[in-house]
Amino acid sequence: MRFTDALKSCWVTTLFGAILLLAGSCVLVYNESRTIRILLSLDEALNDAVTVSADNPYEKQFEGRLIHLNGALLTGEPLTEPDYNIQVQAVKLKRRVQMYQWIEETVEHRFGESVATEEVDDRSYFYSKDWRDELIDSRSFYIRNGHHNPTTFPLDSTVHVSEHVHIGPYELGDAAKDRFKTYQEVTSDTRPEDPSVRMHSGLYYHSNDIWNPEIGDIRIQFAYAGLEGSYVTVVGKLENGRIVPYESTHARRVLLLEPGEHHLNEIFRLEHHQQRLTAWGVRFIGWVLLFFSTICCGTILRHLAREYRFLRLFVPDSNFSLSTNLTTSLSIALVIVSIAWIVHRPWLGGGLLFAAMSPFLYCARGIVGSYQRID
Numbered sequence: 001m002r003f004t005d006a007l008k009s010c011w012v013t014t015l016f017g018a019i020l021l022l023a024g025s026c027v028l029v030y031n032e033s034r035t036i037r038i039l040l041s042l043d044e045a046l047n048d049a050v051t052v053s054a055d056n057p058y059e060k061q062f063e064g065r066l067i068h069l070n071g072a073l074l075t076g077e078p079l080t081e082p083d084y085n086i087q088v089q090a091v092k093l094k095r096r097v098q099m100y101q102w103i104e105e106t107v108e109h110r111f112g113e114s115v116a117t118e119e120v121d122d123r124s125y126f127y128s129k130d131w132r133d134e135l136i137d138s139r140s141f142y143i144r145n146g147h148h149n150p151t152t153f154p155l156d157s158t159v160h161v162s163e164h165v166h167i168g169p170y171e172l173g174d175a176a177k178d179r180f181k182t183y184q185e186v187t188s189d190t191r192p193e194d195p196s197v198r199m200h201s202g203l204y205y206h207s208n209d210i211w212n213p214e215i216g217d218i219r220i221q222f223a224y225a226g227l228e229g230s231y232v233t234v235v236g237k238l239e240n241g242r243i244v245p246y247e248s249t250h251a252r253r254v255l256l257l258e259p260g261e262h263h264l265n266e267i268f269r270l271e272h273h274q275q276r277l278t279a280w281g282v283r284f285i286g287w288v289l290l291f292f293s294t295i296c297c298g299t300i301l302r303h304l305a306r307e308y309r310f311l312r313l314f315v316p317d318s319n320f321s322l323s324t325n326l327t328t329s330l331s332i333a334l335v336i337v338s339i340a341w342i343v344h345r346p347w348l349g350g351g352l353l354f355a356a357m358s359p360f361l362y363c364a365r366g367i368v369g370s371y372q373r374i375d
Contacts, residue, residue: 014297021297027282028337031286035279040248050068064237066237070261071231073165073166076164079224084204086188091162091172091224092160092162095222096157096221097133098131098132099153100130100217100218101135104125105126127141129215135149137149150216154206167232170238180257185223186223192204231260233259287329290329290333295325337352
């Protein structure tokens with residue numbers, strides 16, 4: 001069978017495999033370039049950073065420098081929700097609002113099963129009630145009669161942010177305050193002044209009966225992040241008395257913030273660890289795309305391996321079994337990663353490139369050796 005005939009018989013899967021190959025390669029190239037820039041930026045920041053004390057007065061000689069600082073948070077004015085008697089000294093106060101609404105679920109019939117519900121075009125429509133954070137448009141329901149949701153929320157979810165947050169004499173900028181994302185639920189025994197609002201398990205219900213809510217009833221939950229007095233460690237650029245992101249020469253912004261007290265090297269080690277986890281997660285996604293690409297292109301690759309003896313020298317299995325697909329996709333991924341790293345860390349890039357080629361070189365060595373023995 002000629003190559004063109006083989007390609008005609010499997011052009012759809014081969015095209016899809018080529019698309020997966022391109023997508024996986026793009027994912028890996030983007031991930032490695034991003035990872036390299038981040039690591040170089042972190043190394044640059046570590047070399048430029050100086051440690052300052054929150055107990056000392058503001059020192060102007062550090063203006064414009066990258067500083068490392070740890071200490072207790074000072075938030076100034078408390079964040080409040082006066083309608084619910086909520087008051088907390090924290091960086092953030094989040095109000096989460098949920099509404100009791102109708103929900104539509106669709107189930108497709110299979111194998112002639114019968115369901116005692118409204119059936120249209122081999123589908124069954126189920127309607128139930130539940131609390132939801134987002135507004136559900138009942139106008140799109142198949143059965144609208146008797147299933148009407150309100151068109152707006154009477155109260156919106158929001159996040160209040162403290163205007164001024166300090167660690168000693170240094171103020172945190174907006175980007176640093178955005179880093180507080182771990183929330184804890186606000187628990188309070190103080191009941192709101194409005195008698196129509198009911199409390200249960202830390203939730204505030206606008207409902208006549210919390211055990212039997214009606215459509216349109218809402219419940220509210222409050223949570224805070226960055227409690228005043230808690231210790232944090234931050235690394236950022238000092239600009240006009242505020243800690244803001246540091247712009248590295250590799251076009252990356254560096255701003256680190258972790259709970260607790262950490263030494264300068266320790267907080268950078270934690271950031272390196274987090275970036276490694278992210279990079280390996282994206283690498284796995286890229287490799288999966290390449291793996292399925294080799295499966296989709298298996299037919300045309302088998303044809304090429306059988307037609308050309310030179311290619312057979314480097315293929316462990318000309319039938320492209322599962323193990324061969326795994327080896328091929330892993331080698332392609334390692335080649336892409338090694339090319340990205342070989343400029344910045346030659347030993348690492350060279351080692352990855354050798355690892356990518358070693359299965360095929362070993363296979364070629366074995367086949368060539370067998371030919372020589374036969375001769």
